[in-house]
Amino acid sequence: MNSSFNSQNLQKYPKHNKKKLNQEQVKLLEANFDSTKKLETEKKLKLAKELGVPPRQISIWYQNRRARWKNQNMENEYNALQVKLENALSEKIQLEKETETLRRELEKANEMLIALKSGAQGKIRECTLSSSCCKDEIRKVVAVMKDIAVDLERDERTEMV
Numbered sequence: 633m634n635s636s637f638n639s640q641n642l643q644k645y646p647k648h649n650k651k652k653l654n655q656e657q658v659k660l661l662e663a664n665f666d667s668t669k670k671l672e673t674e675k676k677l678k679l680a681k682e683l684g685v686p687p688r689q690i691s692i693w694y695q696n697r698r699a700r701w702k703n704q705n706m707e708n709e710y711n712a713l714q715v716k717l718e719n720a721l722s723e724k725i726q727l728e729k730e731t732e733t734l735r736r737e738l739e740k741a742n743e744m745l746i747a748l749k750s751g752a753q754g755k756i757r758e759c760t761l762s763s764s765c766c767k768d769e770i771r772k773v774v775a776v777m778k779d780i781a782v783d784l785e786r787d788e789r790t791e792m793v
Contacts, residue, residue: 651684651689653693661693665694669698670698741770741773748778
């Protein structure tokens with residue numbers, strides 16, 4: 633960079649001549665910021681001349697705006713992660729409930745199988761199932777268990793003969 637070029641520009645703007653930017657100036661800076669997050673020296677000088685403010689004020693505005701932009705992005709990412717976490721926790725609770733329901737139903741099925749093996753009741757009454765999503769699968773398991781029980785009874789009769 634040309635140091636004489638920079639020193640000439642700095643002399644045009646007194647050190648404490650910082651003005652508050654008006655709405656039009658901020659709109660222009662925002663539009664530029666939306667297209668470019670990092671400001672090149674030439675662009676900074678062009679904006680400073682166009683807005684009638686020192687280049688240092690443009691640099692500081694961009695620096696502050698990048699900090700706000702970064703914080704907004706982090707906040708948005710945090711909020712998105714919070715939503716994902718809440719959804720995952722909700723799904724976990726639902727899965728735990730379903731697991732417990734299935735565990736109870738499996739326990740009932742095991743008890744019925746033990747009853748069949750020990751020669752107790754020959755018929756199995758239909759279980760009342762609380763989990764609608766697994767009724768068909770459990771019915772299939774119960775049917776297979778009935779077939780196993782019939783096979784066991786047949787095997788026991790064959791061994792007696």
